[in-house]
Amino acid sequence: MRTVNQRGWFFVLPVLILVAFNALMPIMTVVNYSVQETFGNNVFFWQGLDWFEQILRSDRFQAALGRQFLFTAIILAIEVPLGIVIALSMPRKGIWVPVCLVLMALPMLIPWNVVGQMWNIFTLPKVGMLGYFMNDVLGVNYDMTQDPLAAWITVVVMDVWHWTSLVVLLAYAGLVSIPDAYYHAAKIDGASSWSVFRYIQLPKMKTVLTIAILLRFIDSFNIYTEPFTLTGGGPGNSTTLLSIDLVKIALGQFDLGPAAAMSLIYFAITLMVSWLFYTLMTKDDAG
Amino acid sequence: MGGPPVSPAQAGYQASPAGSAGMIELHDISKRVGKVVHIKPTSLTLQPGHFNVLLGATGSGKTSLIKLMAGLDPLASGRIVMDGQDITKLSTQKRNISLVHQFFVNYPHMTVFENIASPLRVAGMAPSEIQGRVEEAADVLQLRPMLQRRPHELSGGQQQRTALARAIAKESRAVFLDEPLANLDYKLREELREQLPDLFAGRGAVVVYATSEPEEALLLGGWTALMEDGHVTQFGPTSEIYRKPDNLTAARVFSDPPINAAEVTKSGSEAALDGGARWTLSGDAAGLADGRYTVAVRPHRVTPQRHSEADVALKGRVLVTELSGSDSSAHFQMGDNFWVSLASGVHPYQVGEDHTFYMNPVHCRYFAADGKLVA
Numbered sequence: 001m002r003t004v005n006q007r008g009w010f011f012v013l014p015v016l017i018l019v020a021f022n023a024l025m026p027i028m029t030v031v032n033y034s035v036q037e038t039f040g041n042n043v044f045f046w047q048g049l050d051w052f053e054q055i056l057r058s059d060r061f062q063a064a065l066g067r068q069f070l071f072t073a074i075i076l077a078i079e080v081p082l083g084i085v086i087a088l089s090m091p092r093k094g095i096w097v098p099v100c101l102v103l104m105a106l107p108m109l110i111p112w113n114v115v116g117q118m119w120n121i122f123t124l125p126k127v128g129m130l131g132y133f134m135n136d137v138l139g140v141n142y143d144m145t146q147d148p149l150a151a152w153i154t155v156v157v158m159d160v161w162h163w164t165s166l167v168v169l170l171a172y173a174g175l176v177s178i179p180d181a182y183y184h185a186a187k188i189d190g191a192s193s194w195s196v197f198r199y200i201q202l203p204k205m206k207t208v209l210t211i212a213i214l215l216r217f218i219d220s221f222n223i224y225t226e227p228f229t230l231t232g233g234g235p236g237n238s239t240t241l242l243s244i245d246l247v248k249i250a251l252g253q254f255d256l257g258p259a260a261a262m263s264l265i266y267f268a269i270t271l272m273v274s275w276l277f278y279t280l281m282t283k284d285d286a287g
Numbered sequence: 288m289g290g291p292p293v294s295p296a297q298a299g300y301q302a303s304p305a306g307s308a309g310m311i312e313l314h315d316i317s318k319r320v321g322k323v324v325h326i327k328p329t330s331l332t333l334q335p336g337h338f339n340v341l342l343g344a345t346g347s348g349k350t351s352l353i354k355l356m357a358g359l360d361p362l363a364s365g366r367i368v369m370d371g372q373d374i375t376k377l378s379t380q381k382r383n384i385s386l387v388h389q390f391f392v393n394y395p396h397m398t399v400f401e402n403i404a405s406p407l408r409v410a411g412m413a414p415s416e417i418q419g420r421v422e423e424a425a426d427v428l429q430l431r432p433m434l435q436r437r438p439h440e441l442s443g444g445q446q447q448r449t450a451l452a453r454a455i456a457k458e459s460r461a462v463f464l465d466e467p468l469a470n471l472d473y474k475l476r477e478e479l480r481e482q483l484p485d486l487f488a489g490r491g492a493v494v495v496y497a498t499s500e501p502e503e504a505l506l507l508g509g510w511t512a513l514m515e516d517g518h519v520t521q522f523g524p525t526s527e528i529y530r531k532p533d534n535l536t537a538a539r540v541f542s543d544p545p546i547n548a549a550e551v552t553k554s555g556s557e558a559a560l561d562g563g564a565r566w567t568l569s570g571d572a573a574g575l576a577d578g579r580y581t582v583a584v585r586p587h588r589v590t591p592q593r594h595s596e597a598d599v600a601l602k603g604r605v606l607v608t609e610l611s612g613s614d615s616s617a618h619f620q621m622g623d624n625f626w627v628s629l630a631s632g633v634h635p636y637q638v639g640e641d642h643t644f645y646m647n648p649v650h651c652r653y654f655a656a657d658g659k660l661v662a
Contacts (some may be wrong), residue, residue, distance in 0.1 A: 184359050187379040189387050189406040191458045198499075199405075203396040 026269075033260035048284045049262035061262065063237070064245040065269075071241055072220045075159045079216060080209070083167025084159070087175055088201070090168075101172075104165045112162075116229025143230060148238035155227045155239055162226065163216060169214040174205035210281040214274060221270055242266055296411050303351045309335045309370050311356065311493050312463055316365030318355055325351045327364060327518035328446060333510075338484060340504040340525065341497040349497035352514070353463045356495070358382055370460060382461075383491075385454035386657065388468040393438040393445035399425075399449050400434040404458045424456035427486060427572075444475040455486060461493045461644030468503070478505060501543045505529060513537045517644035535658040538583050544616060547626040548583045551653075558582065558648075563622055566599045566648045571662035582655040586616065588650040591642065598645040601626070619644065 034051055038043040040274045055061050090100045111120070125131040134142035144151040179199065186196045225241040227233070233240035233248070240248075248268065250259035288455050318326040323635040333339045341349040354360040356367060358379040366375045374382055385406075393402045401408075403421045412420075425431050428448040438446055447467060449600040454462050464483075468476040484507060487494045496507060504511045504525055515534075521533045532538035538546050551558045554577050559565035568575075589601070603619035603626065610616075616629045617636050629645050636642060653662040 179390075181388045181390065182394075184354075184357070184379075184386065185388070185392045185394075187359065188357060188382075188384055189453075190380040191405075191411040195409070199394055199397070203394075213561075222352075 001054070006269055018191070030260045030263050033256050034264055035108070035257075038052065047257060051257045052265065055265060056257055056264045060245070061265075064240055064242050067238075068221060068242040071155070071159075071223075072157055072217060074217060075163070075220050076213065078160050078211060079164045079167050083164050083212070084171050084205070084209075086164070086168045087171035088197070092176055104168050104172075107162050108165050109181055110162075112225035113156065113229050115162050116226040118153065119161075119226075120230050124153050144235075146235055151231050151235060151239050155230060158226060158230060159220065159223070166215065167209075167212045170208040171205055174208040175201060178204045205279070210278065214277055215283070217277060218270060218274060221273070236241075252271050292386055293604045295572065306477055308495060309460060309491055311495075312368040314354055314366040314368070316367060317363045317658060318351055318360055319363040321375065324363075325517055326355060327516075329519050330365075331519060333489050334494060337492045337494075338487075338507040338509035339495045339507060340507055340511040341495060341514055342501060342504045343465065343497070344499055347514040348517040349499075349514055350465055351517070353386070353465050353495060353497060357396055357460070358462060363529060383457075383459045383460045384461045385457050385621050386463045387450045387454055387467045389446070389463065389469045390444060391438070391470070392536055393448060393449050393453075395438055398435050398437060399441070399452075399551055401534070402449055403430075403452045403456050406453065417512045420456045420458075421452075424452040424523065427455060433617075442566070444471055444479065447471060451486065455490070458490065459492060461495065462487060464494065465495045466497050466499065469499075476612065483507065484621070485491045494502055501541045506540070511541075513540050513611055516538060531660065532652070533585060533660055535581060535654045538654075538660075542585055542627060544627045546583050546585055547589060547624075549621075549624040549626070551580050552630075553577055553580055560601075560624075561622055564599045564601050569649070570655050575662055579656065581656075583652045583654060583657075584646055584650050586627040589628040589644050589646045590630045590634075591617070591634045592630075593627060593645045595647055597647050597649070599648055601644045601646060602641060603641055605636045605638050605642050608638060616645060617642070617644075 035047055036050070037047045038044050045149070086104075091097055092103075107115075120128075120130040120261075123142075123144055125135050131142065134140045142150050145153040182200050183196065186200055191199070221240060223244055224247065227239055227241060227285055229246075231239045235245045243266075246259060246262055249255050249261045249262065289554075291342065298640075305554050311329045311331075313329055313333075315328040315330055316326065317324065317328045322458075329352065341352060341407055349485065351360070355362060358374070359376065366373060368374065369382070373591060393399075394405060397405065400421055405425055407417045407420060408607050421434075425434055426496075428451055430445065430448055430452055433441060433445055433449075438449065441449065447470075451467070454464075454490055460630075468479055470535070480503065488511050496503075498504060508525055511525060512519045512522040514520070515536055521528055521537050528537070532541055535548065539548075549560055551560055553568065553572075553575055556573055558567055558568050558580075560573070560582075593600075601621055601623035605617050605619050606625070607618040608615065610633065611619075613633070614629060614631055615634045615636070616627055618625060618627050619642065652660060655661045
């Protein structure tokens with residue numbers, strides 16, 4: 001006879017409660033809003049999946065989603081290779097290591113809304129240093145409050161400035177964990193520096209890079225504060241990313257139902273892409 | 288002891304056939320990091336055809352010397368000549384050497400086949416020839432069934448055999464083995480150590496083997512360079528160095544368990560341990576000037592039973608006894624000296640009791656106050 005010890009459930013209970021408060025209940029609240037219509041006073045009307053259909057069919061959502069994917073793709077394409085290059089060129093030993101590490105960590109320590117404000121002032125024509133330099137010294141017409149392209153470039157550069165450090169620090173952690181013996185072995189085999197990168201450094205950085213890419217994907221896909229303080233989503237809707245659009249619908253128009261439906265779609269997309277990334281990158285799980 | 292150590296090469300000690308091809312000559316090479324001297328000027332001539340063992344304790348400079356020969360660290364002075372060609376300025380990549388580390392270094396994401404093939408691929412060898420060379424090396428090291436596996440799927444012994452196979456397949460001019468067996472378990476170590484000399488026999492490469500275990504040096508034969516504190520104190524055929532260590536530290540390095548040493552006073556034809564045994568000197572020892580010397584005798588020459596008339600009785604208190612295999616060893620105290628006796632068979636020692644041990648004085652070596660062998 002097999003004895004089943006039911007006491008095991010008590011050990012799981014604390015985590016269950018934690019997850020309930022931390023994830024399940026907030027999400028269920030949103031689910032509750034997403035299938036109903038409300039005009040306040042806690043009066044709800046059943047709406048079914050109407051909001052989901054409406055959001056998915058709307059040009060406005062599709063445009064914001066497109067901008068969101070474009071933004072994330074651009075910053076990943078820049079930050080990951082750039083982060084690796086910077087990590088590779090950082091010293092592995094000596095007195096400059098802590099200096100480099102602190103310099104790298106600085107941008108990440110600045111609060112997000114301050115970053116937005118900083119870059120706003122920095123880039124404004126006439127007012128900001130960069131704005132003045134571009135317009136009045138170089139004679140390039142640069143005004144991110146008027147020109148969508150300038151706005152995009154500024155948002156991207158700001159994110160690269162703010163978050164490349166994360167990739168650098170993670171890649172660096174992977175690099176310094178490689179014993180010297182591997183470099184010696186490669187030298188003795190006659191390997192070029194490209195081979196050393198391709199066959200020693202990159203494989204050894206794979207795990208941390210997976211985490212870096214995943215974190216940068218999630219953070220950039222959910223980004224709100226910095227572009228909102230910098231451009232407010234403008235000029236026009238050119239830099240209105242998903243989260244900015246969501247806040248406009250929820251708190252600007254107070255359309256709580258559609259906003260809730262959009263939140264869930266947004267969440268599902270983030271979850272799916274993250275899972276896809278992770279599965280692809282850890283599929284070949286060697287060393 | 289000032290000045291660079293005299294190497295056999297400098298002292299005209301050319302035991303191997305003159306002008307033999309493929310040898311590595313080190314001319315006064317040294318290494319400094321900042322102001323710290325890691326390797327004092329060292330000269331050696333390493334021959335192919337037999338193992339060249341670097342024997343020394345951890346930190347004595349074995350790995351540093353290997354790195355200098357491999358070109359992984361810059362020389363502070365001196366020249367390295369390989370096969371008649373000055374390679375001092377040549378980069379590691381161009382030296383055509385192999386190195387097997389103490390811990391297992393293989394490319395983690397490559398199969399065993401690709402690991403062994405990697406130096407050949409870099410050299411741009413034809414795929415059919417690579418296939419042949421890798422398979423030959425894999426056969427020698429019994430890696431055939433593992434060729435398509437990754438290093439992390441292998442045991443420690445298999446990983447180290449992969450690293451050895453890479454060194455063999457490359458057919459380089461010099462193979463540096465830096466304590467390659469240190470991280471293997473006992474059984475594997477013995478097995479691989481037996482195979483090692485055969486692996487490299489007839490390949491024409493200079494084989495340099497670093498180890499901290501005297502026993503390995505004796506088993507691998509060839510020549511041995513004793514290393515201490517960043518320089519080579521003695522270099523020559525292994526058995527010769529074992530029999531006639533130049534100095535007391537060399538004798539200590541080349542003995543496991545540690546060699547027994549004690550102060551003796553020589554007067555006339557007699558030597559006397561402080562407050563203990565005395566014996567008549569013969570041979571070179573008889574001709575020494577009167578005074579204080581250090582006598583050293585190997586543990587297996589100190590036995591619990593009398594073997595000959597010439598034996599000297601040594602009374603001591605047994606402190607610790609050990610049995611290893613069919614050998615018994617006893618650590619005993621005799622005055623201020625702590626000695627070890629190593630004898631075959633099981634001996635019924637009583638810990639804490641007095642016991643009389645015996646040694647034949649012909650096995651004693653005498654060292655002067657500066658540590659140099661005098662008789």
